[in-house]
Amino acid sequence: MGAVGIDDRGLFRFAVRVETGPGDGSGFLGSGFVAAPGLILTCAHVVASAGERRLRIVSELPQVNAATAHVIARIPEGPGPDGLWDRPDLALIELRDDRGRRIGGHPCPRLDLTAAPPPGPARRRAIIAARPNPGNTRSVPRLRGVDFTWESLDDQGFWWLADGHALQGMSGSMLIDPERRAICGVVNNSRGLGAPTGALATPLSELAALGVRLDAVTGFNGASEWDAAFDRRPDSIWRDHWNPGLSGRHFVGREQELADLLAAVEAADGVAVIQSIGGFGGVGKTALAVAFANRFGDRFDGRVFHDFESYRGPVADTGADALGSVLTGIGAATPNEVELLDARARSDRWHAAAADRRLLMVWDNVDDSAQLDGLLVRGSGCVTIVTTRDRLDIADAGDLRLDVLDEGEAIAMFTGLAGGGHPPALVAELVRRDLCVPVLIATHAREIAGGDAALDEIIADLPEPDPSRRQSDPHNQRDLFDRLEGSYRRLDPSERRAFRAFGAHPGALATLGSLAAAMDCDLREAERRMHGLVNAGLAVRDLTRTSRERALRCYRAHDLLRVYGAHVAGAEGDLEAFRLALAQHYLDRLGTGFEEHPDWFEAEVETIEHLSTGGATVEYAHLARFLGYRALRYCAYDAAETGFTQAERIDRARGDQGRTGHSLWGLGEVARLRGELEPAAARYRAALECSEAAGDPGGVGNARRGLAEVVQLRGDAELAERHYTAAMEAYREGGYAHRMIYVERGLGRVAILRGEHRLAAERFMSALAASESEGDSYGIAFALLGIGDAALAAGDEDEAASRFEESKALFDTGGDPVGAANAVQGLGKAALAAGDTALARTRFEEAERVYLEHDAARSLTELKADLVRLEAAELSL
Missing domain, CATH: 1.25.40.10 (Tetratricopeptide repeat domain)
Structure with a gap:
């Protein structure tokens, strides 16, 4: 049998936040957990910090959340000069109803009141409350799981825990023994004043120090809820999520910057390091981050890379989007699992997977610190590198600003890509006119290597740096575009069209099939044109994405080149035409023969998402809605939500009630399939209102069926049957015979719920x-x-x-x-x-x-x- 894994979300119902004030997180004091019916266990110093203010307990359990809190027992002593208590740091809170009686009727966890320290190092999980940004008192605390390793026992009988990250607010949290599936201790403070890692915990066997009978906290009655959070499975094996594309392959120079990054890591002496690398697009930020990871990666237990695509597409990735790919990449979740996790649950899963690991993480092309919410790992020895064109507000982060290469480094980069044997004076002149900007040098070096242009021809097309500003300013995108114009003009007319289509294409990777559709040519002609772009240094074939289908061969380029392609397409008046052609291509593929081509959907889904969010006409609404339908078919709930949300926005603005109802129904399906029943019900009700207003019986039937499924999952057979019956009538009115079969099966489930087994059999x-x-x-x-x-x-x-x-x-x-x-x-x-x-x-x-x-x-x-x-x-x- 494998180790026991823990689903943190399943245990969050038993954890609480201890606060004062209105319950919005502003008065957050610390953590706690349900110990028995109407009793909360936490730390003495947590409740002491409230002073005379009224305590509030914030919980996912409605009974607990509505109760009033009264401290009935706590250890009065305070910490010693080292910040540690010499007696158990414990307190017990009683929860009472509006008549002053202790509440009950809620599930409780399993407690191990005789917990003893393990004979050797062993994993222990804490479910804690902490602010996402510890330095921001306005950030609302949330629950998460943190793994610790038991290390030793001190002379007071307290447990020393190592390798977990201590966070403000975690005092009072539950410590769980996974093998015994029970709470074994209370995490009560960090290991010394200001210590970055580790914690101290008090075993539950010390509860007698509170002066209460131990049988007062043995009211375990939550077997189904508590035990369902534990699952015996093989230990997960970490896989690096490392796919930086072409970045770093031809890295040169930047030795001082690499030394500065390494010095920051070594000076931290095990404390987590967060480093921002800033600079304009094309200056080599990603290449530096990747080169550092390649050179020093053996110092870490694992590496993670994600490109947020903030500077090219219409919509940048969020933290939840990033974790959608990272969690599957590292092996912490399957694709279908991660689609069922909301942003908070993904973050929790990510921090659980990162616990006990010394990781190097590169978050690429971030333009807003909010994108990093839930991502930053501050565990011992971890290093996070964030690349950005802007200055971001990240607590305790270093800031390194990149400038262009010096002349020697620029020449070395050119030679590495174009080969040697070129006249030194011409090479020096090229890099000068390229402003020593890495992306320009790389483009022209690849053009030379492709053999379609001579060095002096390229130089003749490059403008002199503007003397009016003493030197050309690479922050001005126009300066960079001017130096790509010659490469574009040297293409033949069909290749220029390919470059404009490539720029108009919204995906990070452009498939040959989609490019052919945008250009209205066959695959062989599209491949010939793209080969011309590769020779010109304006595109690269991505050989990491292999497929037997010619249509799924992929091309990529630096963001600056893609943006320049879109700029040229806009200037020549065919940007929107390319995108509409792409939209029609995707609509055709999504609407016919779809089930035979799941690989096609997987390869194109990201592009369809970006494309559907880039316009506001009826064509984009149709594409977004079809994306939603097909994404539901493959449990791609993030993509489905993106599609239905965009379609609903456009349809509502156009006043199309019927289609708005269908989009709202789709959003209800996404929520229901993720297990978010209340949001699902709200969306189905909104869909029903729109469909009824539009006189759309099919939409009415869908919404009623969705509502039926929600209340059926909640165990309300009567209401479920009423909704299913209404759905059946709507489908019958609209002539949707096939959908009526779905309802018949739903009614069978309702009959099982009622215990009417014969009726259930008849309906099935x-x-x-x-x-x-x-x-x-x-x-x-x-x-x-x-x-x-x-x-x-x-x-x-x-x-x-x-x-x-x-x-x-x-x-x-x-x-x-x-x-x-x-x-x-x-x-x-x-x-x-x-x-x-x-x-x-x-x-x-x-x-x-x-x-x-x-x-x-x-x-x-x-x-x-x-x-x-x-x-x-x-x-x-």
Whole structure:
């Protein structure tokens, strides 16, 4: 068996923030956690800091959040001169209702009141509250997980913890033993005054010092909620997320800057270092960061790189966008899992994955410090490099501003790319006219290497630096564009068109198929034209993205070159035409034969996102909505949300109520599939209002069905049936017979919820007959799954197993391994109900392997609950 993993979000319900004031985070004092019904455990110094002010407990549990807080026991002594307490730093808070009675009726965690220190180093997880930006008292504290390693026991019996990052506000937080699946201690302060890492914890065996009976805090009644957060799985293996493209491959010079970066790291003596590298576009910021990582990467446990694309596309990446790719890249989440995580949950997962690791992180092309919210890791020995054209406000960050290369470095860069043997005087003149700017030198050196231009020809097309300013100012983008004009003019007319299309293309990588569509030519002609751009130094074929499909071959270029291409396209009047041609191309592909080309969608989804957010006409709304529909099909919820949000914005501005309703329904689907039921319900209700106003029965049916699914998940069978019935009537009015089958299956689930097993079977049988009449094998397979679930709920394990076998056979025939695994999971549930735990485990593990292979996150979540029931059954034998 592997190590126990912890889903932090599952434990957040048991953690609290201790505050004073209005509850907006301004009076944040520290952390705490539910210890028993109506009791909160925290640190004595946390409650002491409140003085005479009224305490407030902030929790995800409604009962806890609404209660009033009263300190009923605490250790009175304070810390010694070293900042550490010589007695247990503990306090107990009682929660009372408006009549002064201790509250109850809420889940509680599992406590280990006899916790002893482990015999050797062991991982312990703390669930803490902390501000995202510790230096900003206006930032609202949030919960996160931090891993520590038990190190030693002091003479007071307190536990010393190492390798975790101490944060202001973490005092009072729960310390968890993953193997025992229980809280074993209270984290109560950092290791000495101002220490950057590590913490001190008090084991729960010290609770007697509070003068309360230990049986007062043994009210564990949250098995299902608490235990579901623990999952035994193999330890994750870190994978570097390192894909800086071409940056750093031809790095020269900058030795002093590299030395300055290394000196900052060494002077920190293990304290986390955050370094900003600033300068204008094309000066070599990314190349310097990547060169540092390449030269000194062996000093770190792992490396991470992400380009925020802030200076080219219409919309820059957010921190959540960055973590969407980083978490999958490092192996901390599957693609489907990460799509189900909101921004906060992604940050929590990221910090958990980064804990105990000495990491080097490069956040590239950041133009706003808000993009870094939730990303900055301040663990021991970690280094973060942020590249930006602007000066960012980042707490405790160093700032290095880059200037152009000196002449010797510029000449070395040219020679490294173009080769030797060129007249030294001409090389010196070229780099002078290129202002010693790396991106210009690289472009012209590659043009020389391509053989389509001579050195003196390029120099003749380069303007003299402007003497009126004593030297040309590379901060002025016009100066850089002037020095690319000759390279553009030397292209033939078809290649110039390709360069303009390349500039108009909004993706970081442009596929050959999309470029051909923008230019209205075939793939071979598009490839010939792009080859001309490569020879001219204006594009590079990205060989890291390989595909057997010619249409999916990719090209990239420095942001400055792409922006120049867009500038030329704008000047020549075909920028919008290129983008509209791209939009039509993507609409055609999204609307036909889509299921046969999942690789195409994966390669193009980022470009479609950028393109759909770059306009406000009906064409862009259609593209955004289609993006949403197809992204839902592949569980790409970030992309779906981007598409539906953009479509809803445009449709609402145009006064199109019907299409606005469809976009709102799509946003409801995204929220529901992520498990955010209240936002989902709000979006479905808004969709219903728009669809009713537009007289759109299909939209009404969709919204009603969405509302039904939400309340069904909440266990309200009556309301779910009313919504499903209304959806059925709307679909019948609009003639949407196929969608009525979805409703029939939903009504079957409602009947199971009510315990009406015979009715459930009838409804699934009705859905089965309808799908059979349509020849819909997938519908048949899902109906059989429902019939099996109904039989299982009725206690007929044999009938359930038979139906699950039939369903599995259909999914196997249709080539749907995840659907087949759903049926195998059903077979496992049937075996467990029959008391055959060995067969149940075999079935569940078989399903789990498929879910993991195919990133089926939602199915894995449901399987976890089955595994918890199985383990309980095994323990009872």
